[in-house]
Amino acid sequence: MGYVYIFGTIFFTVYGQIMLKWRISAYGSLPEEFREKVIYLLKLLLDPLILSGFLSAFVASLFWMAAMTKFDLSYAYPFMSLSFMLVFILSIFLFQETITIHKVAGLILIMAGIVVTSQSA
Known part of the structure; x- marks a missing residue:
């Protein structure tokens, strides 16, 4: 059951x-003016998603x-x-984010770390 958690x-x-990324992207960039920033953030906080x-x-x-x-x-x-891995993969498909060799190498290192660490149980 612990792994389910x-x-x-x-x-x-x-x-x-x-x-958060999907909905914030729909609202556009954070405005420069302070008053507009506050309004922008309030709109975000009222978004049900x-x-x-x-x-x-x-x-x-x-x-x-x-x-x-x-x-x-x-x-x-x-x-x-x-x-990290799941967000990376989903961001490629959902947000058309770019794949770079550095990102892939980093994910491979992360996955190797998970494998090594999980062997210590």
């Missing part, structure tokens, strides 16, 4: 990041607390790196 944390973390991203972060933290009852932090935390 870890992967619940990852799922809700990734959902929140993707949702952005609120779902915030709620998702809260739910992820609940899953993480449950995971902490099952695993040592030094063992569980590297699995959170899977969120």
Whole structure:
């Protein structure tokens, strides 16, 4: 059950990041003028899907607390790196972000770290 908690944390973390990026992109860039920045941020805070991203972060933290009852932090935390991989892949498909050799190399190193760390259980 502990791994369900870890992967619940990852799922809700990734959902929140993707949702925030998607909805914020729909509103455009942050304005320069202070008053316009405040209005812009208030609009973002009233967007139901952005609120779902915030709620998702809260739910992820609940899953993480449950995971902490099952695993040592030094063992569980590297699995959170899977969120980097999932956000990277989803951002390519959903937001047409670019793939570079440096990004791919970084992800390979992250995945290798997860494999090595998971062997220490």
